[in-house]
Amino acid sequence: VLFSRGCRWRKCRFCAHNASFAGYRRKSAEGFVDELEGYQRVHGTSHFYLADQYVEAADLDRVADEILRRHLEVFFHVMGKPTEEYTPDRLHKLFRAGCRWICWGVESGSQRLLDVINKGTRVQDMEALLQDAAGAGISNLAMMIFGLPTSTDLDFRQTVRFLEGVYPSLQAISSGSFVL
Numbered sequence: 001v002l003f004s005r006g007c008r009w010r011k012c013r014f015c016a017h018n019a020s021f022a023g024y025r026r027k028s029a030e031g032f033v034d035e036l037e038g039y040q041r042v043h044g045t046s047h048f049y050l051a052d053q054y055v056e057a058a059d060l061d062r063v064a065d066e067i068l069r070r071h072l073e074v075f076f077h078v079m080g081k082p083t084e085e086y087t088p089d090r091l092h093k094l095f096r097a098g099c100r101w102i103c104w105g106v107e108s109g110s111q112r113l114l115d116v117i118n119k120g121t122r123v124q125d126m127e128a129l130l131q132d133a134a135g136a137g138i139s140n141l142a143m144m145i146f147g148l149p150t151s152t153d154l155d156f157r158q159t160v161r162f163l164e165g166v167y168p169s170l171q172a173i174s175s176g177s178f179v180l
Contacts, residue, residue, distance in 0.1 A: 001032075001035060001039070001049070001050055001051065002027075002050070002051055002052055003026060003032050003050055003052050003059065003063065004024065004025065004026035004027070004052045004053075004055060005025050005026075005052075006023055006024035006053065026059060029059070029062035029063045029065070029066045030066055032066075033063060033066040033067055033070065033072065036048060036067070036072065036074055037070065037072055040072070040074065046073060046074050046075060047074070047075045047076070048074060048075070048076040048077070049077045050076055050077065050078040050079070052078070052079060054078075054080050054081050054105060055078050055079070055080065056081070056085075057080070057081075057083065057086050057090060058085065060078065060080070060090075060094060061093065061094075063097070064093050064094050064096070064097035064099070065093075065097075067097040067098060068093070068097050073098070074098045075099075075100050076098050076100070077099075077100065077101040077102070077103070078101075078102055078103070079102070079104075080102045080103070080104055080105070081104075081105055081120070081121065082104040082105065082106055082121055082125065082129050082130070083121055083125060083129075084122075084125045084128075086129050086133065087132075088132045088135070088136065091132050091133050091135075091136040091138060092136045094136070094138065095136045095137045095138055099138055100137075100138060100139060101138065101139045101140075101141065101171075102138055102139070102140060102141070103141040103174075104126070104129075104130070104141065104142055104143065105119075105121075105143050106121075106126055106142040106143060106144055107119055107143070107144060107145045108144065108145065108155065108158075108159050108162075109123055109158050109159035109160070109161065109163060110123070110151075110154075110155035110158040110159055110162075111123045111158075112155060113148050113151060113155050113159075116148065116149065116150055117148055117149075123158075123162060126162075126166075127162070127165060127166055130142070130166045130170065131166070131169045134169035134170075139171040139172075140169055140170050140171055140172075141170070141171065141173070141174060142166070142170055142173045142174070143176070144159070144163075144173060144174065144175045144176070145175075145176050145178050146159075146175055146176070146177055146178065147177045147178040148178045149178065
């Protein structure tokens with residue numbers, strides 16, 4: 001299912017999606033949950049994969065509120081941008097609403113590289129977030145990109161140290177190579 005098209009951030013220097021989908025647009029939380037409810041009623045579907053580029057924390061919060069308000073019993077997997085907006089309370093609410101898996105666009109454990117690619121995230125926030133999500137019962141996948149422009153051995157070591165530190169909170173890691 002899709003809640004939104006495109007990327008609201010549109011600033012990551014590595015991403016081809018900045019110019020895709022003719023900009024960013026999203027559905028209302030109520031309309032989106034109507035769709036989930038309809039699929040459940042017609043097809044008996046209770047598990048959903050949100051195929052968005054990522055869904056912002058505030059939007060997921062509104063979707064979770066609507067799912068909980070309706071007492072809808074669904075489970076979903078989503079991609080997220082690992083920011084401080086994902087508070088422990090918000091993560092627990094997402095779990096209660098059925099969120100069971102989040103693919104996080106971590107990309108690197110080097111703050112310097114995150115700044116170079118204009119990711120808009122901070123390593124220290126990601127460390128806490130992954131621990132908090134796991135504590136809420138949500139499975140975490142860290143999506144990583146290796147070989148980013150200007151990457152050094154120090155950046156690689158920082159990324160390995162980051163992954164070692166959050167490893168107990170991860171269920172999976174995916175790695176890709178930067179390709180221009």
